[in-house]
Amino acid sequence: MNVRRLTAPLSVVFLILIAGLAFAYLQARSEYPPAILDPQFDLWVEDPEPGGDKPLVWELEYVKSAGDQVVLQKTELSGKQALEIQIVQDGVDEAWSYVYLKQMIDGMRLRALFSGYLGVWIFSEASCECRKTSQSESTVFGVETNDGTHTLTYIFAPEVTGPQQFLGHRTVYLRTEGGQWTYHWMDMAGEYARAQWHHPERVTFSIVVGVSGSTAGSHAAYVHGFTTDAKATPEPLQHRTPGRAPYSSAFSEGSSANDQWAVRLCPQSSHSDALNVKSAWQVIMV
Amino acid sequence: MNVQRQRSDTWGRRAELTSQNSFLGSVDEAFILRIAFLFSGQFALYEGFQDWNRGRADIHPEVAVLTLTIYGVSLFIIAMSLMPSKFVLRFRDLPLLPFALATVTSLYVVAAIAYKGAYRTDVLAYSHYAALLFAGQGTNPYVTDMAKALSMFAVQPSDLTPLMSGTYLTTFQYPALHFLVFVPFVWLGLQDMRWVLVLFEIGVVLVLYLRGPRNLKPMLLIPLFAGSDLMINFTAASVSDALWVLPLVFTALYVEKPVHAGVFYGLACAMKQTPWVLAPFLLIYMLRTTDNRDLHDRLLRVVKFTATSVALFVVANLPFLIASPNAWFRNVMTPLAEDLVILSQGPSLLTQVGLLPVGRMFYTVLAVAVAVVLMVNYYVYFDHLKYALWIFPGIILWFSYRALTNYIIYWTPLILVSLILWYEAEHAKVAHSG
Numbered sequence: 001m002n003v004r005r006l007t008a009p010l011s012v013v014f015l016i017l018i019a020g021l022a023f024a025y026l027q028a029r030s031e032y033p034p035a036i037l038d039p040q041f042d043l044w045v046e047d048p049e050p051g052g053d054k055p056l057v058w059e060l061e062y063v064k065s066a067g068d069q070v071v072l073q074k075t076e077l078s079g080k081q082a083l084e085i086q087i088v089q090d091g092v093d094e095a096w097s098y099v100y101l102k103q104m105i106d107g108m109r110l111r112a113l114f115s116g117y118l119g120v121w122i123f124s125e126a127s128c129e130c131r132k133t134s135q136s137e138s139t140v141f142g143v144e145t146n147d148g149t150h151t152l153t154y155i156f157a158p159e160v161t162g163p164q165q166f167l168g169h170r171t172v173y174l175r176t177e178g179g180q181w182t183y184h185w186m187d188m189a190g191e192y193a194r195a196q197w198h199h200p201e202r203v204t205f206s207i208v209v210g211v212s213g214s215t216a217g218s219h220a221a222y223v224h225g226f227t228t229d230a231k232a233t234p235e236p237l238q239h240r241t242p243g244r245a246p247y248s249s250a251f252s253e254g255s256s257a258n259d260q261w262a263v264r265l266c267p268q269s270s271h272s273d274a275l276n277v278k279s280a281w282q283v284i285m286v
Numbered sequence: 287m288n289v290q291r292q293r294s295d296t297w298g299r300r301a302e303l304t305s306q307n308s309f310l311g312s313v314d315e316a317f318i319l320r321i322a323f324l325f326s327g328q329f330a331l332y333e334g335f336q337d338w339n340r341g342r343a344d345i346h347p348e349v350a351v352l353t354l355t356i357y358g359v360s361l362f363i364i365a366m367s368l369m370p371s372k373f374v375l376r377f378r379d380l381p382l383l384p385f386a387l388a389t390v391t392s393l394y395v396v397a398a399i400a401y402k403g404a405y406r407t408d409v410l411a412y413s414h415y416a417a418l419l420f421a422g423q424g425t426n427p428y429v430t431d432m433a434k435a436l437s438m439f440a441v442q443p444s445d446l447t448p449l450m451s452g453t454y455l456t457t458f459q460y461p462a463l464h465f466l467v468f469v470p471f472v473w474l475g476l477q478d479m480r481w482v483l484v485l486f487e488i489g490v491v492l493v494l495y496l497r498g499p500r501n502l503k504p505m506l507l508i509p510l511f512a513g514s515d516l517m518i519n520f521t522a523a524s525v526s527d528a529l530w531v532l533p534l535v536f537t538a539l540y541v542e543k544p545v546h547a548g549v550f551y552g553l554a555c556a557m558k559q560t561p562w563v564l565a566p567f568l569l570i571y572m573l574r575t576t577d578n579r580d581l582h583d584r585l586l587r588v589v590k591f592t593a594t595s596v597a598l599f600v601v602a603n604l605p606f607l608i609a610s611p612n613a614w615f616r617n618v619m620t621p622l623a624e625d626l627v628i629l630s631q632g633p634s635l636l637t638q639v640g641l642l643p644v645g646r647m648f649y650t651v652l653a654v655a656v657a658v659v660l661m662v663n664y665y666v667y668f669d670h671l672k673y674a675l676w677i678f679p680g681i682i683l684w685f686s687y688r689a690l691t692n693y694i695i696y697w698t699p700l701i702l703v704s705l706i707l708w709y710e711a712e713h714a715k716v717a718h719s720g
Contacts, residue, residue, distance in 0.1 A: 003666060004666055004667070007662060007663060007666040007667070008663065008667075011659040011662065011663055014655070014658075014659060015655055015656065015659055018651065018652070018655040019652060019655070022644075022647075022648050022651040022652060022655075023644060023648065026644055026645050026647050026648040026651065027643060027644055027645075027648075028643060028644055028645035031450070031628065031637065031645060031646065033448065033450070033627045033628070034448065034449075034450065034451060034452030034627070035452075036452055037443065037448060037452055038443075038452060038453060038454065039451075039452040039453075040452075040453065042433075042453055042454070042456075043433055043436065043446075043454060043456070044433070044437075045436060045437035046437050056436055056437070056443055057443040057446075057454075107639075108638065108639065108640055111640060226452075228452075
């Protein structure tokens with residue numbers, strides 16, 4: 001009889017206790033969903049338009065002349081699985097060819113993107129001696145976010161300058177040596193703050209590769225994958241460099257931690273090639 | 287003489303009362319039928335309008351014919367609700383017509399026109415692909431990457447199951463019957479397995495209708511069609527839960543017969559993991575529903591039920607369990623063990639949108655605590671809660687970190703079976719006491 005009388009109220013007490021204890025012990029930093037979907041480019045589907053395959057989750061867009069070719073494929077390069085974005089430029093006209101791999105980010109995924117650092121492993125073409133002086137003029141490789149009003153662009157380039165901003169477009173250069181894997185961190189929220197832009201409700205996130213019409217031949221850019229793990233952020237360095245805006249940081253495979261700080265602490269001075277890259281990029285945006 | 291006259295008066299009054307009751311009964315019955323007529327007509331009108339909107343009748347003329355038929359039938363049924371009682375009573379089964387017509391037409395429009403050749407869940411794409419591989423080469427789907435199914439069945443990125451890492455599930459994650467059930471249809475050349483789900487759905491409706499009390503039949507179906515999701519939208523969107531609902535309906539109908547119930551419950555569990563949550567409650571039911579018998583008999587019922595359930599489940603899965611036990615366990619336990627993102631219409635929605643900063647484990651602990659409380663209370667208050675067991679899995683799953691509507695809504699047919707059994711038990715009790 002007592003059992004029947006006590007079971008219901010004790011159940012309520014039990015549930016409140018468990019919920020309270022669980023809340024006390026299992027509170028966590030918000031578990032954000034992944035900012036970037038399919039960050040390692042695992043899912044591929046057949047793409048009837050250009051022929052071949054394309055990543056399922058990433059939306060593919062390209063601008064090219066009739067004779068140019070765009071090839072996406074999963075490959076292995078220097079020990080890393082990678083997405084290869086290849087543009088075969090026929091060089092018949094001066095028009096640039098571009099490839100965009102895009103996905104829309106909003107809600108909690110956008111919050112995840114803006115509450116941590118976005119990391120990316122990339123591999124860009126090595127400059128060959130014959131076009132050493134103009135490599136950055138002829139190809140563009142980077143990522144960008146576009147919220148409909150503002151465009152934030154990161155350009156992976158061998159020579160860099162400080163961030164540049166014009167109206168609703170901010171460009172950040174990330175020093176990237178060609179011919180080797182390089183890891184970059186990108187601080188989207190920081191750049192938005194420095195640009196004095198409000199956080200957006202949604203952004204289109206894109207990987208962009210472009211090749212000028214004057215550079216005939218095959219050009220490839222590689223992305224191993226994205227990470228949004230805030231723990232990868234070089235936090236101690238930020239404390240050691242007061243007053244310096246952490247535009248980005250990077251290190252190459254085989255470089256030490258000090259090397260990467262050095263890269264970040266020594267942004268390159270303005271360089272004509274880098275500016276050329278920027279102007280080329282603005283063409284893309286238009 | 288007086289006694290005889292008194293008896294005669296009493297019988298006369300009884301006959302009069304019975305006649306009055308019978309008359310009132312038929313008045314009530316006719317009224318209930320009118321409501322059912324009106325409801326089914328309105329439901330079909332709604333679906334007809336939806337099909338008119340999404341059916342592209344300009345390039346699919348059959349949609350125009352179907353839409354016109356739905357509107358015509360709907361108007362006729364609605365008009366029937368206003369006819370004299372003798373017509374309403376004579377054509378008591380007519381509400382089935384608009385329900386069936388609207389359901390099949392909407393499923394056709396969504397599956398064969400709006401999303402032709404495209405599944406809207408990875409679940410059905412993987413299951414169909416697994417059936418194709420198994421039927422063709424005898425391939426074990428538990429050790430095969432299913433990603434190819436996504437392009438084969440044009441699954442959109444938004445319909446995939448993402449993990450916390452940003453990657454997606456590309457494994458077959460269900461017990462074996464979930465794809466084996468499609469194998470005969472692959473052999474028959476069926477291209478779209480949503481029609482198999484429709485067959486199971488029709489089975490559920492027919493069983494409920496045939497098994498329901500005659501005077502309440504059309505009314506009985508109304509909860510199934512209270513919205514379009516359960517009978518139309520979810521199946522059209524390739525949600526595969528109808529597969530476990532049908533065997534579980536038979537489990538509920540035969541719940542007093544442990545071996546029969548065990549067979550059907552084993553089949554349901556071999557289809558999908560959702561019915562597993564019901565197991566402790568069914569065991570309590572088996573144990574307590576015959577409290578008047580001795581403990582040995584009651585335990586024997588539990589053993590019979592458990593043995594047949596486990597046997598059926600194992601038989602369906604055995605070849606794959608033997609071939610690759612690790613892969614089978616890892617895949618089938620995916621919903622429990624894998625790092626799925628929070629996606630919920632339950633309390634974990636608060637975490638999903640960033641209002642409550644707790645880990646997924648919080649909701650798992652909460653769901654387990656709720657399950658324990660429900661089990662204890664079901665055992666203790668069995669006399670009051672006997673028929674309530676079919677909603678318990680829905681309540682438990684609502685507290686989990688992936689509380690999706692289909693984890694709740696698909697228990698409705700089971701609740702209806704429970705209501706039928708309860709209704710019959712109450713009638714039997716009244717008849718016995720009378």
